[in-house]
Amino acid sequence: MIEESVPPGDEDQSEEPQHMPRRGRGLAILKETAIVVALSLIIATVVRIFLFQAFLxxxxxxxxxxxxxxxxxxxxxxxxxxDIERGDVVVFADPNGWLGPQPEASDGVGGAIKGFFQFVGILPDDSEGHLIKRVIGLGGDTVECCDDDGLLSVNGVPIDEAGHLFPGDDPSLNEFSEVVPDGELFVLGDHRSNSGDSRLNGSFSEDLVVGRAFAVVWPVNRWSTVSAGDAFDHVPDPE
Structure with a gap:
């Protein structure tokens, strides 16, 4: 009987592995996961730096x-x-020691990890070195308190602050009158009796503003928007 010869390259391939070895599959999955995590961190960092940032x-x-x-x-x-408008709630870098002496940043691995996650935006910034207040006066505005009715006024117009002032608080317990320099902001806390703000520290440069607060996102039962309201809508531009 004559045996047929098998052309080169047509040998039986049944003994070759049909599937990627387990180790190879594991490395591929690990590589894909690392790429996804890296891209996610890059996107989160870009969002934090240029678009949005969470603060505690x-x-x-x-x-x-x-x-x-x-x-x-x-x-x-x-x-x-x-532009920044009167009534906006803004986060800004501490101008000149408004916060007083601050505790040193956490050392060690835990502090480094926390700082990293805050930098990329996974954790909210703990606000060290930053403040959050409501803008009352813009550059050129005259901010005064208080008039005969006990109200704060901007450019001679009394402001009804019932929509944001802490219940039971007066607009201010100490009288003041200040013309805000151009390019600066005059800010107050809504809890006037428990706020160190421009009444004590004066105005500060707009360049220190990080951004405008627009929503409370945590805890869930506190979900709400943060707006300027309409208390300052009728304030005229400074002469």
Missing amino acids: IPSESMQDTLRVGDRVMVSKISLRFG
């Missing part, structure tokens, strides 16, 4: 609008495409 409210100075432990979202887009 550490004090009672903005009650009842914002409470201790609230997580607020701050928009940085609005600073690039619009």
